[in-house]
Amino acid sequence: MGSLxxxxxxxxxxxxxxxxxxxxxxxxxxEELAVSREAVSRQIHNLEExxxxxxxxxxxxxxxxxPAGQSLQDAVTSGLEQIARTATGLxxxxxxxxxTVTATIAIATYWLTPxxxxxxxxxxxxxxxxxxxxxxxxxxxxxIDLGLRYGDGRWxxxxxxxxxxxxxxxxxxxxxxxxxxxxxxxxxLANHTLLNLDGxxxxxxxxxxxxxxxxxAGPRGPRIVGFDSYANVIQAALESQGIALGFTxxxxxxxxxxxxxxxxxxxxxxxxxxxxxAPAGARLSPAxxxxxxxxxxxxxxx
Numbered sequence: 001m002g003s004l005x006x007x008x009x010x011x012x013x014x015x016x017x018x019x020x021x022x023x024x025x026x027x028x029x030x031e032e033l034a035v036s037r038e039a040v041s042r043q044i045h046n047l048e049e050x051x052x053x054x055x056x057x058x059x060x061x062x063x064x065x066x067p068a069g070q071s072l073q074d075a076v077t078s079g080l081e082q083i084a085r086t087a088t089g090l091x092x093x094x095x096x097x098x099x100t101v102t103a104t105i106a107i108a109t110y111w112l113t114p115x116x117x118x119x120x121x122x123x124x125x126x127x128x129x130x131x132x133x134x135x136x137x138x139x140x141x142x143x144i145d146l147g148l149r150y151g152d153g154r155w156x157x158x159x160x161x162x163x164x165x166x167x168x169x170x171x172x173x174x175x176x177x178x179x180x181x182x183x184x185x186x187x188x189l190a191n192h193t194l195l196n197l198d199g200x201x202x203x204x205x206x207x208x209x210x211x212x213x214x215x216x217a218g219p220r221g222p223r224i225v226g227f228d229s230y231a232n233v234i235q236a237a238l239e240s241q242g243i244a245l246g247f248t249x250x251x252x253x254x255x256x257x258x259x260x261x262x263x264x265x266x267x268x269x270x271x272x273x274x275x276x277x278a279p280a281g282a283r284l285s286p287a288x289x290x291x292x293x294x295x296x297x298x299x300x301x302x
Contacts (some may be wrong), residue, residue: 009050014076016043017055021073024063099287102131102139103148106230107274110250112148119294124264126287134201134229139279145288146295147277158277163299164249166274171246171260172237179240183263186214190223193242195233198226205270210245213268239259251276274299 008014019029020040030037048055055069103112108130116128131137136155137144153160170189170220177183180192194207207224210218225242227233234251237244238259246260254260276295278284284292 009047010154013043013047013050016040017047017072018076018080019065020056021065021069021076025061026063027061048203050297065217077100080265095124097287098127098129099146099291100129100131100142100144101146101148102133102137102144102248102289104134104150104230105132106250107245108132109231110234110253110276114253115153115298118298119291120159122294123287123290128291134199139277145278145282145284146292148295149275149277150271151275152203153275154272155277159280161276161296163274163276163295165269166247166249167267167269168205168245168247169244169262170210170264171251171255172243172263173240173259174261176237176240176243177261179261181263186211186216186264186266188262189214189243190216192223194224195236195242195244196224196226196230197230197233197245199228205245205272207245209270214266215296 016029016033016039019032020026023029023032026037026040026044030040033040044056051068051072053068054066055072056063057066071138101112109132112130120126120128131142131144136147136149139145139147139158147158148163149155150166153162170183183189183192189211196207198206225236229238234254238243238254243263244260246255246262251260255262276292278288278292
C-alpha cells in the first residue's frame with residue numbers, strides 16, 4: 001500500500017470541491033473559502049484532471065454534480081466529517097485537562113500560589129493557568145473557568161461561593177517596630193509611614209478607612225506611601241519601610257514565620273470575604289471541577 005500522499009488527490013482541491021459541491025456554486029464557494037472564483041475553478045479543474053473524470057456539469061451560472069461527482073462528494077463529506085469530529089474530541093480532551101483561574105494580586109500571591117503544589121501533587125495531568133488581576137475580567141470572553149475575588153460577593157454574571165471572611169489589621173516587621181516603636185494605641189499609627197493599597201477598587205478598605213474606624217485622624221503627605229499592587233505593599237513592609245494593612249488568611253504565613261508581626265492588636269471587619277466565582281450557567285470541565293473542589297478543601301484548612 002503506497003503512502004496517502006501519492007494515493008490522495010491534492011488536498012486543497014478536495015476542500016474546494018467539497019465547498020462547491022455543497023453550495024453548487026463556484027461563487028459562493030469562493031466567498032466561503034476567501035479566495036477568488038478563478039482560484040476555485042482552477043482547483044476543480046486540477047482535481048478533474050487528476051481523477052480523469054468530470055465532476056460537475058456547468059449549467060448557466062450554477063453547477064450540477066455528475067454521478068462521479070456525487071460519489072466523490074459522499075466520500076469527501078464523510079471523511080472530512082470524521083476528521084472534524086476527531087479534532088473536536090481532541091480539543092475537548094485537551095481543554096478538560098486544563099484549568100484557567102483568575103485571582104486578585106493579593107490572593108494569587110499570598111494564598112493561592114503557595115498552595116498550588118498540593119493540587120499538582122493530586123492532579124499532575126492538569127495544566128494550570130493563573131490570570132492575576134485586581135480588575136474583574138470577562139470570564140466567558142477570556143476562557144476563564146474559575147476566579148478568586150475579594151469583596152461583598154455581589155458581582156453580575158457570575159455564581160459565587162464564599163471561601164473565608166477576613167479581618168484587617170496593621171502589620172510590620174519586627175525590625176521596623178524595634179526602630180520606630182513602640183505603638184501603644186491606634187493614635188500612634190498616625191506618626192508612622194503607612195503603606196497603602198491605592199486605587200478605586202481598594203478605596204473603601206484602605207488606611208483612611210481603618211484609621212477612621214479606630215477614631216484616629218489620618219496622616220497626610222509624606223507619611224503615606226501608596227502602591228497599586230498589594231505585592232508591592234507587602235514587599236515594602238518586609239523591607240521595613242513602613243506599616244501595611246494585613247488581612248487574615250492572606251498574610252497568615254508571613255505572621256507564622258515571624259516575617260511580619262502585628263504591632264497593635266486592633267482589627268476591623270469590613271464584612272467582605274474571599275469568594276470563588278464562575279461564569280453563570282457555565283458547565284465546568286473535569287479539571288475545573290477538580291480545582292473547584294480543591295479550593296473548597298483548602299479554604300477549610302486551618
